[in-house]
Every structure is written in C-alpha cells, then in structure tokens.
Amino acid sequence: MKTNGHQIDMNETVISIRNLYKSFGEKHVLQGIDLDLHKGENVVVLGRSGTGKSVLIKIIIGLLKPDAGTVNVLGEEVDQLKDAALRALRLKVGFSFQSSALYDSMTVGENLAFPLKRNNREMTKDQIRKTIDIVLDAIGLPETINQMPSELSGGQKKRIGIGRTLILRPEIMLYDEPTAGLDPITSMELNKLIVAVQERFNTSSIIITHDLTCAKEVGDRIAVMDEGKFIRHGSFEEVFSEKDGLIKSFYDYNFIQ
Amino acid sequence: MNSTNGKSDKPVITAKIDGFFLQFYNIAVFIARFFREAFRPPIEWGEFVRQCYQVGYKSLALVTVTGFITGVVFTEQSRPTLSEFGVTAWLPSLVAIAVVRALAPLIAALICAGKVGSSIGAELGSMKVTEQIDAMEVSAINPFRYLVVTRVIAMTVCLPLLMFYNALIGCLGSYFDVHAHEQTSLVSFFDNAFAQITFLDYTTALTKAILYGFTIGIVSCYQGFNASQGTTGVGKAANVSVIVSMFLIFIEEVIIVHVFNSIR
Numbered sequence: 001m002k003t004n005g006h007q008i009d010m011n012e013t014v015i016s017i018r019n020l021y022k023s024f025g026e027k028h029v030l031q032g033i034d035l036d037l038h039k040g041e042n043v044v045v046l047g048r049s050g051t052g053k054s055v056l057i058k059i060i061i062g063l064l065k066p067d068a069g070t071v072n073v074l075g076e077e078v079d080q081l082k083d084a085a086l087r088a089l090r091l092k093v094g095f096s097f098q099s100s101a102l103y104d105s106m107t108v109g110e111n112l113a114f115p116l117k118r119n120n121r122e123m124t125k126d127q128i129r130k131t132i133d134i135v136l137d138a139i140g141l142p143e144t145i146n147q148m149p150s151e152l153s154g155g156q157k158k159r160i161g162i163g164r165t166l167i168l169r170p171e172i173m174l175y176d177e178p179t180a181g182l183d184p185i186t187s188m189e190l191n192k193l194i195v196a197v198q199e200r201f202n203t204s205s206i207i208i209t210h211d212l213t214c215a216k217e218v219g220d221r222i223a224v225m226d227e228g229k230f231i232r233h234g235s236f237e238e239v240f241s242e243k244d245g246l247i248k249s250f251y252d253y254n255f256i257q
Numbered sequence: 258m259n260s261t262n263g264k265s266d267k268p269v270i271t272a273k274i275d276g277f278f279l280q281f282y283n284i285a286v287f288i289a290r291f292f293r294e295a296f297r298p299p300i301e302w303g304e305f306v307r308q309c310y311q312v313g314y315k316s317l318a319l320v321t322v323t324g325f326i327t328g329v330v331f332t333e334q335s336r337p338t339l340s341e342f343g344v345t346a347w348l349p350s351l352v353a354i355a356v357v358r359a360l361a362p363l364i365a366a367l368i369c370a371g372k373v374g375s376s377i378g379a380e381l382g383s384m385k386v387t388e389q390i391d392a393m394e395v396s397a398i399n400p401f402r403y404l405v406v407t408r409v410i411a412m413t414v415c416l417p418l419l420m421f422y423n424a425l426i427g428c429l430g431s432y433f434d435v436h437a438h439e440q441t442s443l444v445s446f447f448d449n450a451f452a453q454i455t456f457l458d459y460t461t462a463l464t465k466a467i468l469y470g471f472t473i474g475i476v477s478c479y480q481g482f483n484a485s486q487g488t489t490g491v492g493k494a495a496n497v498s499v500i501v502s503m504f505l506i507f508i509e510e511v512i513i514v515h516v517f518n519s520i521r
Contacts, residue, residue: 061395087397094395101392103384115396118403121299168396 006199008220012039014172014204015060020069022055029055031228033069037172042198042205044219046212046239048246052228053208054098057174060206061095062086074171091119094165094203098177100157102149108160109145112136116167131167138200139163139193155186159193166201173197173205179214191217287479291409294402301407308411312373316419319368324423327360328352328430336438345439346449352431353450354458361424362462363510366469369416370502374477377408378498381481382491390482405482409474416470417463424462461517468509473502 015037022030029052037043047053058064060071062078071078076089102111112132116123123131136142139159149157158178165173178194179187191214198205198218207218215222215236222239224232226246232239240247268275332352339345381404384390393400432446477498484494 063391063394083399087399090395090397095392097388097392099388101388103389103392104387115398118398119396164392164396 006040006202008041009039013037014039014074015206016070016072017056017060018070018072020056020059020071021067022052022059022064023067029228030059030066033228033230035223035230037204037206039204040198040202042194042207042218042220044207044209044215044222045225046209046215046222047225048210051225053225054176056225057095057176057206057208061090061093061174091168092171094162094168094170094173096158096162096165096173096175096178098180100149100161102152102157102160102164104149106149107145108136108141108147108149108152111149111160112164112167115164119168135163135167138166138197153186155182155190158182158190162193162197166197169201171203173203175205175207175209177209177211178207179209179211184213187211187214188217190214194218283483284475284479287482288475290401291405291475294399295406295410297402301403304403304407305411308407309415311376312369312408312411313415313418316369316372316415317422319372320365320419320423321426323364323368324361324426325430327364327423328356328427328432329434331355331360331427332431332434348435348439349428349431349441349446349450350453353428353454356424356427356431357454357458357462359510359514361427362420362465362469363506365416365420365423365466366473366506367503369412369419369470370473370499370506373412374473374498374502375495377474377477378480378484379491379495381405381478382484382494385482385484386487386490401482405478408478409471412474413467413470416473417466420462420466457517457521461513464517465510465513468513469506472505472509473498476502476505 013036015035017033017035020030020033021028033056035043035045035056045053045056055064059066060073060078062081065079073089074092076085078086078089081089102108103114106114109132112135113128116128116131132145133142136145139162141156141159141163144152144156144160149160152160162173162175162178173194175194178190182190194205194207194214195218197203205218207214209215219236222232222234222236223230224239224247232247332348335348335351336345339347339351381390384404390400390404393403428447428450431450432441432443435441435446436443477494480494480498480501484490486493
C-alpha cells in the first residue's frame with residue numbers, strides 16, 4: 001500500500017497492543033486499548049488532553065508499566081524485557097518529547113552527540129561530527145550546532161528533539177504532541193518535517209496530538225481516543241465523515257474545512 | 258483493577274507513617290542500585306572528572322575561608338583558659354586535635370551539604386521535571402550511572418580531600434594567631450601540633466569524611482532523581498537534600514565518635 005509517497009507494508013506489524021489497561025490510583029487512564037502499527041505507517045492518536053495518549057506511548061517505550069495487557073514492539077514484549085534488552089530495543093524506537101527535553105547544560109551538537117557516543121563507543125570524533133551534520137541538515141538547522149537550548153525558539157527545540165532521536169537511526173518514531181505550543185506556520189513546518197523524516201529514514205510512527213491539521217497532514221490512519229478507549233479508527237476522511245459529539249467539537253474547534 | 262502504584266490500597270498504619278517507612282525502603286533500594294551500577298563498566302570518566310571539579314575545586318574558596326577562620330577563632334577562644342593554667346604551649350596540639358578529630362570533617366561536610374548537596378538536588382530535580390532523565394532512558398542511556406554514580410563517587414572522593422585541606426588551613430589560621438602572640442616558628446608550631454595526632458585520629462577523620470561524602474551524594478541524588486510537582490518539586494529537592502544530609506551527618510558523627518572512642 002502506498003500513501004503520501006511512502007510505502008506501507010500491511011503484512012508487517014511493528015507495534016501490536018492488546019487489551020491495555022493502566023490506572024493511577026482511582027484514575028483509570030487506559031481501559032482496554034488495542035492498536036497495530038504497520039511498517040512504514042504513520043498512525044495519529046487523537047484526543048483531548050488527559051485522555052491517556054501520552055501514557056500510551058510511555059508504556060510503548062517502557063517508561064511506564066501497564067497494569068494489564070500486552071505491548072509488542074518489533075517482536076518483543078516490552079514489559080517482560082530486562083534492562084539490557086529494553087535498552088537494545090530503545091535504540092530502535094525514537095521518542096520525541098512534548099517539552100523537547102533537551103539537555104540544557106549542553107550545546108545542540110553535544111545534545112546530538114550524547115546518545116551517539118554512549119551507544120557507539122567505537123565511533124571516532126569525525127564520524128560523530130559527520131553524523132550530527134547529516135541529522136542537522138535533515139531537520140534544517142545546521143547553523144544551531146554551537147547554540148545552547150535556551151537560545152532556541154520553541155519550534156527549533158522541537159526539531160532538535162526530533163534530530164536527537166533520529167541520530168540513532170530508529171525504525172519507529174513516537175511523537176508526543178509535536179505541534180503543541182507552536183504557531184500555525186511553525187506547526188505546518190513541523191508536520192512537513194515528520195513526513196520528510198518518515199520518507200528519508202523509512203520509519204513507522206505513532207503521533208500523539210490534539211491538532212487536527214497535524215493529524216490530517218501526517219496521518220495515514222487516525223485513532224480517536226476518549227476516556228482511555230479508542231472510539232473511532234480509520235483514515236482522516238473516514239473518521240470525520242460522521243461528526244457526532246466529540247468528533248464534531250474537535251472538528252469545529254480546529255476550523256478544518 | 259488494582260493500581261500499580263498502590264495509592265488505592267489502605268494504609269497499614271497511617272498514610273504518613275507508611276510514607277515515612279516507604280521512603281526508607283526506597284532509599285535502601287536506591288543505595289543498593291548504586292552499588293550494583295557503580296562497579297559495572299563502562300565508567301563515565303568525563304562526567305566523574307567534571308563532578309570532581311564541581312565538588313572539589315569550586316568549594317575550595319569557601320573551605321579555605323571557613324577553615325582559616327575556625328583555626329583563628331578556636332585559638333583565640335582557647336587561649337584565656339589555657340593561659341590561666343600557664344599552658345599556652347599546648348595551643349598547637351589542642352587546635353590540631355580539635356580540627357582533625359572533629360571540626361574539619363564536620364565543617365567540610367556541612368559546607369558541601371549546603372553548597373554541593375543543594376546544587377545536585379536542584380540540578381537533578383530540574384532534569385527530572387523537564388523529562389531530561391526520561392530522555393536519557395529512551396535514548397538507551399542509563400541515567401543512574403551517568404548522573405548518580407558519578408556524583409556520589411565524586412562526593413565520596415572529594416570530601417576527604419577537602420577535609421584534610423580544611424584541617425591544614427585551620428592549623429595555619431591557628432599558627433598566625435599563635436605567632437602574633439607567642440612568636441612561634443611555623444616548623445615548631447606544626448611539630449607541636451601534629452605530635453599528639455595519632456594514626457587513629459587520621460583514620461577517624463577519613464572514615465567520617467568518606468561516610469559524609471557518600472551520605473550527601475546519595476541523599477541529594479535521591480531527592481533530585483525523585484523530584485516531582487514541577488518547579489516547586491525542584492526547590493523542595495534542593496531544600497530537603499540539605500536538611501536530610503545535615504541531619505544524617507550529625508547522627509553519623511555521634512555514632513563514629515562512639516565507635517572510635519571505644520577502640521581508642
């Protein structure tokens with residue numbers, strides 16, 4: 001299957017989630033989530049704030065443990081993995097934080113070199129520098145290499161955050177609210193970057209967002225989440241063909257025509 | 258469905274008492290993890306050296322000033338009593354014993370708890386609440402080894418060095434005061450001062466400094482690593498790091514003094 005210029009292999013599932021539950025005290029955040037991500041696919045998880053979207057991708061990367069259910073990433077049951085195996089899996093899964101989470105005591109170049117050096121100790125300084133240059137070029141910010149995170153704009157921070165995950169050449173990308181807090185033009189640039197990353201690095205992605213423009217631009221498939229469950233699946237057009245309740249309010253709020 | 262964090266479970270005694278004991282358990286787990294991670298390669302030498310610079314070199318000025326003043330003041334305060342008995346010649350050894358056995362380890366530790374402990378608590382706390390520690394985790398980096406192990410070892414190595422330096426400066430301060438009143442030479446002062454110091458005194462001081470350094474490192478890293486609630490949590494982590502470190506240092510002081518006095 002071919003969408004937006006990239007190839008999706010519907011026979012290969014890179015993430016498979018079944019019957020996932022997660023609670024924090026009395027608050028039941030995820031209540032029976034099922035989701036498949038196919039190779040080369042961009043799935044957008046859409047929903048209001050506090051519906052458990054971020055919790056879902058934090059469980060996928062192993063930052064949180066589920067109460068029940070299974071999360072299979074690239075053939076591995078994430079919550080069953082020991083530390084070393086989990087770290088090996090994380091090399092194949094990139095995670096872009098909502099806050100960018102750049103190391104504020106390091107320059108942009110050092111932020112990018114940090115995971116690379118620690119996971120490829122045999123790499124020479126020249127090889128590291130070359131890899132950094134390639135990634136900075138791919139995200140369109142080669143001039144920021146010596147800047148500190150405090151000197152960057154919100155959009156630049158998000159791009160560098162994405163670049164830092166790309167430097168390890170992941171097979172899967174998880175984006176947590178990539179356009180949150182950005183102006184519409186910068187958001188549009190970031191949407192283009194997500195699609196470009198997908199095409200250039202051949203990744204499969206889950207994008208968490210409440211931004212319909214982002215969902216429409218980058219998503220091959222949309223899953224709408226409400227109160228810890230998926231209430232609708234499908235392409236953007238399928239999901240928004242019937243505008244009832246939550247779907248309508250989402251649509252109206254985002255002013256998409 | 259049961260929650261994983263146990264918040265829905267009923268307290269065994271009361272929520273506050275349970276929380277107090279849970280905190281002890283969590284610190285024990287944190288210390289166990291430190292020993293498990295500390296001896297596993299690869300060692301983060303670069304970060305360790307950077308932390309030694311932060312803990313050691315950047316505390317030198319404060320340790321110098323407080324050490325010098327302690328020596329001068331202790332000498333000034335002791336002189337009237339000693340001169341009543343005509344034994345002001347004992348001043349060098351009195352000061353040296355006091356400084357090496359008690360004052361230098363305690364002063365160096367309290368300075369580090371205030372200056373370095375609060376800074377580690379705030380730094381790691383801020384990294385925690387801004388998801389920088391999670392960012393390390395997801396980049397397949399072990400943040401515990403990079404952030405905690407390096408800081409705790411740097412504190413444990415640097416505090417004994419600062420302590421001996423503080424003792425030396427304290428004695429030097431005392432010398433200047435003694436020299437101003439009694440015209441003693443530097444060599445004669447230090448001969449007198451260290452004649453009474455035994456190997457056990459050095460061992461006691463070293464044991465204290467190592468233990469205090471480890472305590473400050475562990476407490477402040479634990480507070481920072483487990484910070485929550487945004488910027489309020491960062492302030493709390495820095496504050497609690499200092500308070501708990503100082504409290505534990507005084508408790509350890511009492512225990513070590515009792516143990517070594519029973520050997521003496």
